[in-house]
Amino acid sequence: MFYRPFFRQTFSHISSPSVTPSSLLSQPNCRAMSASSQKVTDWVPTDSKSGEFIRKPVSSSARSQISSHDSLQSSFSDLVSREPNTKFPAERGRYHLYVSYACPWAHRTLITRELKGLQGVIGVSVVHWHLGENGWRFGTIEEAAEYPEVAISPEANTGASFLRDLYFKARPDYDGRYTVPTFWDKKNKTIVSNESSEIIRFMYTEFDDLIDESKKGVTYYPEELKKEIDELNEWVYATVNNGVYRAGFATQVIPPKAKQEAYDVAVTKLFESLDRIEDILRDSDGPYLLGKVLTEADIRLYPTIVRFDPVYVQHFKCNLRMIRHDYPAIHKWMRHLYYDIPGFKETTNFEHIKKHYTKSHSQVNPKGITPLGPVPDIMPKDTE
Secondary structure, three states: OOOHHHHHHHHOOOOOOOOOHHHOOOOHHHOOOOOOOOOOOOOOOOOOOOOOOOOOOOOHHHHOOOOOOHHHHOOOEOOOEOOOOOOOEOOOOOEEEEEOOOOHHHHHHHHHHHHOOOOOOOEEEEOOOOOEOOEOEOEOHHHHHHOOOEOEOOOOOOOOOEHHHHHHHHOOOOOOOOOOOEEEEOOOOEEEEOOHHHHHHHHHHOOHHHOOOOOOOOOOOOHHHHHHHHHHHHHHHHHHHOHHHHHHHHHHOOOHHHHHHHHHHHHHHHHHHHHHHHHHHHHOOOOEOOEOOOOHHHHHHHHHHHHHHHHHHHHOOOOOOOHHHHOHHHHHHHHHHHHHOOOOHHHOOHHHHHHHHHHHOOOOOOOOOOOOOOOOOOOOOOOO
16 A cells, blocks of 8 residues: 555645535436436536536435435335235245446345345346436347347337336336336336335345245344444445546536546545545454445445446546555455355446446547456456
8 A cells, every 4th residue: 555645645635525415315327317307428517617426306205205315316215025015015026127237336236136045036137238318228139149138129028128118117207317226016017116225125134035045034234233334335425436426527517627626526535435445444353344244335335346447447537546456455355255255246247337437428438438458357366
């Protein structure tokens, strides 16, 4: 960690603006435009005066029913339950998960589905990696030949060509964003939830009557660690999961001074938090953030960290340091999850990740060139 003391020192001269809920929340990489909003590629309005990546808040009535920061941007927030007489009961084969391999928020749900052994209970369809003017879409037959993991249009469960088609099936007057993950009820032909933090939590417990005995009772949000997990989630989300976007999308606005200031603040907070995570993992009494137990905090952090060197360093200009060279504890933690814990490697698709960011974010990378490096996308486990 040769450079860390120097950068910690230089960070002190940059002041951070006050943080408001609307600037922290939602699923930035995974959205698509609505009928009444700006273009999907305008991640920051071109007339922005501050240059800051800020999210559209939901209504006050919806806000009053939601406690999680992530949930504040979601338009569908029902839950699956194994309790009797519930609106969405846990049933084998009833629900389907729509995801992008590129999206870190969708990645959380894919990991959890694998960890809980829900592959035979909840189906999955993967959208094409490119996010265009009409949002996420399903692939053509020709594209599916190249990317066999991509669902073909029209999609088998719904007949949809675009993800937005599901939203209009669920709610014909829908006027929000079309995001992944989308948790679909095939029986009622509607969306249960498009909020990853809620989806992963009901997957921890509510399908336990339908899975293998070895997976029953396994939760990644245990009662005795809830306080610590919530505290970690709070600042990791604001400064790391979302911090990379605040840095990357700050480059889209005018005037130039606003761009630079928004970027400087976001990158400063991001690397301060990475330093903090490095210290936590270095001092941990186990391989995980909270010691010997894999928790939701690890599941939520991993998608950002595994994308960091391949994408965020160059594409979002988060280049003060790299995970593989400058954060040995984080690097060890990430590779342990990827190589040793089933569910992490299987759901990490570097081709989708790199092509999505570099070819979908036209304001950030107008030429659409995808860098070849770094090589490899993730270092071998035994490399120091």
